[in-house]
Amino acid sequence: MFTGIIEEKGQVVAIEPAGDSARMSVRGPLVTSDAAHGDSIAVNGVCLTVVDVDGDVFTVDVIRESLDRSSLGALQAGSPVNLERAVRADQRLGGHIVQGHVDGTAVVLSRESGERWDDLRFSLPPALARYVAEKGSIAIDGISLTVTTVDDDSFGVSLIPTTLQLTTMGGRQVGDVVNIEVDVIAKYVERLVVRQ
The missing domain is CATH 2.40.30.20 (Elongation Factor Tu (Ef-tu); domain 3)
Structure with missing residues (x-):
């Protein structure tokens, strides 16, 4: 994990x-x-x-x-x-639970720079859209991020200076393909509800 x-x-x-x-x-x-x-x-x-x-x-x-x-x-x-x-059992869980089991890929659709942060928008594969929620967690290229906006076929995140400097996200451009992992809790909740 x-x-x-x-x-x-x-x-x-x-x-x-x-x-x-x-x-x-x-x-x-x-x-x-x-x-x-x-x-x-x-x-x-x-x-x-x-x-x-x-x-x-x-x-x-x-x-x-x-x-x-x-x-x-x-x-x-x-x-x-x-x-x-992998996280050790005695460490803080600073982001969210990420399994490293990528659900699919997304494409950078847009990038807007703010004073100290960037807003990025990504495509959202239809099969994964139901697991992405505004203010929910998502992992993009392994980075724990908060979803700022979401619609049927895209979602957005905002990147702080630390993320821009210390990860590959600082160099991502429109058209780049990234890995996404949706929140595993949402997938388990859906499976439990659907089976009843």
């Missing part, structure tokens, strides 16, 4: 296609400081399992499901990525 509070902005070192999967190496000095084989690290919001650590670079295997449901397949060497280690 993750919190959506990005620990550092890393960089893809290499991606090696392997048939229906890929092996990806990522530089992240902070997240590798205590990483070991089998640990979970979220890369742009996708929970991945560490298979090797070499200095400040960790390597993960990315299966077809993750490549198909996320934007990871479009990454290349040099791409910046958001990184977060």
Whole structure:
């Protein structure tokens, strides 16, 4: 489990296609400081399992499901990525419950700059629209954010200076594809209600 509070902005070192999967190496000095084989690290919001650590670079295997449901397949060497280690039981839950199980992708539709913050609008896949609520939580590329507006096919968020500086969201432009994970609690509530 993750919190959506990005620990550092890393960089893809290499991606090696392997048939229906890929092996990806990522530089992240902070997240590798205590990483070991089998640990979970979220890369742009996708929970991945560490298979090797070499200095400040960790390597993960990315299966077809993750490549198909996320934007990871479009990454290349040099791409910046958001990184977060799995939360420990004795830590604060600073953002919201993020599983690292990306529900799909969205596209940046617009970006408006304020004095110290930016407002971004994203497409909203129809299958996920019912899980997104104004003032609710959403993870975009692994970042825990609050939904400011929502309609049938799009939603908006506002980004504070810290988010703009310390995550990949500062460089996102109109047309960019991002990973989204809706609030898991909403999905479970719906499943419980529908089954009755």
